[in-house]
Amino acid sequence: MDRREAVLRELNLYPAWVRREQPVVKTPDVTNEPPQADVFAPAPMHEVSSGDSLREFQLKNAGGALGSLTFPELKEKVRGCELCSLRSGRTQTVFGVGNEQAHWLFVGEAPGVDEDATGEPFVGHAGRLLDNMLLAIKLKRSEVYIANVIKCRPPDDRHPHVGEVASCLPYLKRQIALVQPKIIVALGKTAASALLHTDATIASLRGRVHDYQGIPLIVSFHPAYLLRSPMEKAKSWQDLCLAVETMNAGSG
Numbered sequence: 034m035d036r037r038e039a040v041l042r043e044l045n046l047y048p049a050w051v052r053r054e055q056p057v058v059k060t061p062d063v064t065n066e067p068p069q070a071d072v073f074a075p076a077p078m079h080e081v082s083s084g085d086s087l088r089e090f091q092l093k094n095a096g097g098a099l100g101s102l103t104f105p106e107l108k109e110k111v112r113g114c115e116l117c118s119l120r121s122g123r124t125q126t127v128f129g130v131g132n133e134q135a136h137w138l139f140v141g142e143a144p145g146v147d148e149d150a151t152g153e154p155f156v157g158h159a160g161r162l163l164d165n166m167l168l169a170i171k172l173k174r175s176e177v178y179i180a181n182v183i184k185c186r187p188p189d190d191r192h193p194h195v196g197e198v199a200s201c202l203p204y205l206k207r208q209i210a211l212v213q214p215k216i217i218v219a220l221g222k223t224a225a226s227a228l229l230h231t232d233a234t235i236a237s238l239r240g241r242v243h244d245y246q247g248i249p250l251i252v253s254f255h256p257a258y259l260l261r262s263p264m265e266k267a268k269s270w271q272d273l274c275l276a277v278e279t280m281n282a283g284s285g
């Protein structure tokens with residue numbers, strides 16, 4: 034038994050199977066966040082070169098006033114963020130980790146206690162499961178980019194409030210614009226709702242390919258939920274298979 038098969042068995046995901054083709058469903062990217070000081074200030078538009086596709090233009094100009102920031106500048110901006118009350122409970126902000134030119138972007142909800150202590154997303158129990166899920170599709174943490182919607186740990190690890198998501202989302206949008214991934218995997222309701230601007234359930238969003246500004250987006254369960262509901266791991270494997278298929282179809 035090789036390492037991958039061992040991991041799949043541990044995840045209750047063996048034998049692996051491949052999904053049939055799924056329809057592409059476009060989800061409109063409606064920007065309806067409440068206005069916030071600073072991040073929603075008028076953004077300087079990036080120059081459009083005649084070779085830019087609409088997607089490249091949208092990506093370059095995503096993130097409102099953050100739209101001109103480089104990765105180091107954005108990190109600095111997040112480090113000093115005072116936009117919501119989560120600032121007072123944080124040990125440090127948790128920006129994101131991985132390959133800044135990755136083809137794969139995984140988006141979670143918010144840092145927990147371990148992430149708050151280390152400054153890196155998904156390093157606790159849920160993170161170990163995420164690492165195994167990545168391994169199952171032959172990816173290493175260093176090859177992908179991992180970020181959260183929220184950059185500061187919410188008190189008692191509660192779900193973030195709407196205003197906190199609205200304040201923090203422009204940072205994630207700018208990260209996406211900078212990474213320019215070929216696929217996004219939204220892990221859990223907070224990530225899916227924030228990126229697709231929908232209140233729909235995970236169950237109704239799974240199993241099809243959504244669109245985030247021209248980038249295919251797959252919705253799946255949050256690893257922390259999978260730890261509590263291990264029977265759902267098989268569905269999570271289906272989602273990963275769909276993501277791999279979508280990626281392969283796009284790069285072919």
Ligand code: URA
Pocket residue numbers: 141142143144145148153154155156157159160181257
């Ligand atoms: N859960 C998340 O959504 N993100 C983390 O970084 C850790 C746990």
